[in-house]
Amino acid sequence: MARPISSLHRFANPGRFMRLAGRLMPWFAAVTVVLMGAGLYFALFDSPPDYQQGDSVRIMYVHVPSAWMALFVYVSIAAASAAALIWRHPLADLFAKAASPLGAGFTALALLTGILWGKPAWGDWWVWDARLTSVLVLFFLYLGHIGLMYAFDDAARGAKAAAILALVGVINVPIIKFSVDWWNSLHQPASVIRLSGPTIHPTMLLPLLLLAVGFTFYFLTLVLVRMKSEIVAARIRAMRLAQLGA
Amino acid sequence: MIRALRAIAGRDLRLALRLGSETMTVLVFFVLTVILFPFGVGPAPETLAKIAPGILWVTALLASMLSLERLFAGDYEDGSLEWLSLAPVPLELVVLSKALAHWLTTGLPLVVMAPVLGVLLHLDPAGYLTMIAAMALGTPALTLIGAIGAALTLGARRGGVLLSLLVLPLYIPVLIFGVSAVDAAIFGLGAGPRLLILAGLALFALALAPFAAAAALRQAIE
Numbered sequence: 001m002a003r004p005i006s007s008l009h010r011f012a013n014p015g016r017f018m019r020l021a022g023r024l025m026p027w028f029a030a031v032t033v034v035l036m037g038a039g040l041y042f043a044l045f046d047s048p049p050d051y052q053q054g055d056s057v058r059i060m061y062v063h064v065p066s067a068w069m070a071l072f073v074y075v076s077i078a079a080a081s082a083a084a085l086i087w088r089h090p091l092a093d094l095f096a097k098a099a100s101p102l103g104a105g106f107t108a109l110a111l112l113t114g115i116l117w118g119k120p121a122w123g124d125w126w127v128w129d130a131r132l133t134s135v136l137v138l139f140f141l142y143l144g145h146i147g148l149m150y151a152f153d154d155a156a157r158g159a160k161a162a163a164i165l166a167l168v169g170v171i172n173v174p175i176i177k178f179s180v181d182w183w184n185s186l187h188q189p190a191s192v193i194r195l196s197g198p199t200i201h202p203t204m205l206l207p208l209l210l211l212a213v214g215f216t217f218y219f220l221t222l223v224l225v226r227m228k229s230e231i232v233a234a235r236i237r238a239m240r241l242a243q244l245g246a
Numbered sequence: 247m248i249r250a251l252r253a254i255a256g257r258d259l260r261l262a263l264r265l266g267s268e269t270m271t272v273l274v275f276f277v278l279t280v281i282l283f284p285f286g287v288g289p290a291p292e293t294l295a296k297i298a299p300g301i302l303w304v305t306a307l308l309a310s311m312l313s314l315e316r317l318f319a320g321d322y323e324d325g326s327l328e329w330l331s332l333a334p335v336p337l338e339l340v341v342l343s344k345a346l347a348h349w350l351t352t353g354l355p356l357v358v359m360a361p362v363l364g365v366l367l368h369l370d371p372a373g374y375l376t377m378i379a380a381m382a383l384g385t386p387a388l389t390l391i392g393a394i395g396a397a398l399t400l401g402a403r404r405g406g407v408l409l410s411l412l413v414l415p416l417y418i419p420v421l422i423f424g425v426s427a428v429d430a431a432i433f434g435l436g437a438g439p440r441l442l443i444l445a446g447l448a449l450f451a452l453a454l455a456p457f458a459a460a461a462a463l464r465q466a467i468e
Contacts, residue, residue, distance in 0.1 A: 137415045140411065144408070144412040144415070147411055148399070151399065151403050152403070153403075157465060157468075161402075161466075164458060164461050165394075168458050172415075172416050175447070176419055178419075179422045180422070183426065
């Protein structure tokens, strides 16, 4: 029991984290560029248009990875929040703070591409489809998380409140998802045109997976940048305070 | 434990009665907002009857949110919350007692008022009993979920707006099943399962909310 915790705490030292992050970041950035470049090439040039939707299906290659990231980031924030509340791990708070706006960004991207894709695919900008609706709710959960984080004069208080909210949110996300699915099937039985089928051709799957992993590394790179700059900002604040005191 | 619960809830109830606090605010808001709808969508009885369950639930939800901000704020500002946290009972129980008092002063009036406003909106007669049952099951869930939000936003800047942003997404399941229970009763589909899900949501909130809200209160008074 003591081992995993102590190995976690080795990285609680900001200096050690800064060194590690500095070493990892160029690699993450390089992987992002390669994967996203290759994925976008396959998605935009070397994959067939859908037999029903034509070229508009290419929106999927941005839309689906964004939606996956929206969920993945929220779950990772909740995990970090649990770590922050249980072990008071200082970097976990920092991670939640750095990741939340990114997650909100991915959610907004998923919503926007969904709206753009909805017009050609469903004939309407917005449909109260169960998935779109739950992503919209997720977006508001993100906004609440960010809002709560910055709502207090004492930053530590905001981080803790946001951590509790993230945990409450992650417990509620499946319930909200279930109710929205249920609500939609009650009000709108099978009126939404679905994608052509659940099976997806390998030529489409390859760019999708490349982009999904690429998005993940993009997120990791940005999170490291944000966490590092947060630590640097805290150091600058401390130095300024020391100067004032001297 | 029961004695402490009764003492804290009794104190809050007495405060509410003597200060004439939230009950009137909530009811007036509920009535006024519902009365606005016929002006907004037109007085045709069939239109109103069709959207009556939705109107009643949405406005009840907004009304109950209106009073949340004061749930812990008074005790937080005058310091009694710190004393309550030092009491030899768990803070979770304090949350539960205060939520109970809050529901009695703001949730229960909504349950009583909803059928009256249903008449104004030409709610189908088949829906009344289910409406009352659904409200009686749903409003405790709203209060309990709201208690988490109220505890989290204690002392926050722009707490009111933030509170609605935090709480509204979590209210969606209650709204969905509350409305669909009444709709099901009106269309003769049997509201039973939906009421059971509402009861499940309320019990789930009862199990989860005191712990989350107490955790939030602890870091607020730290």
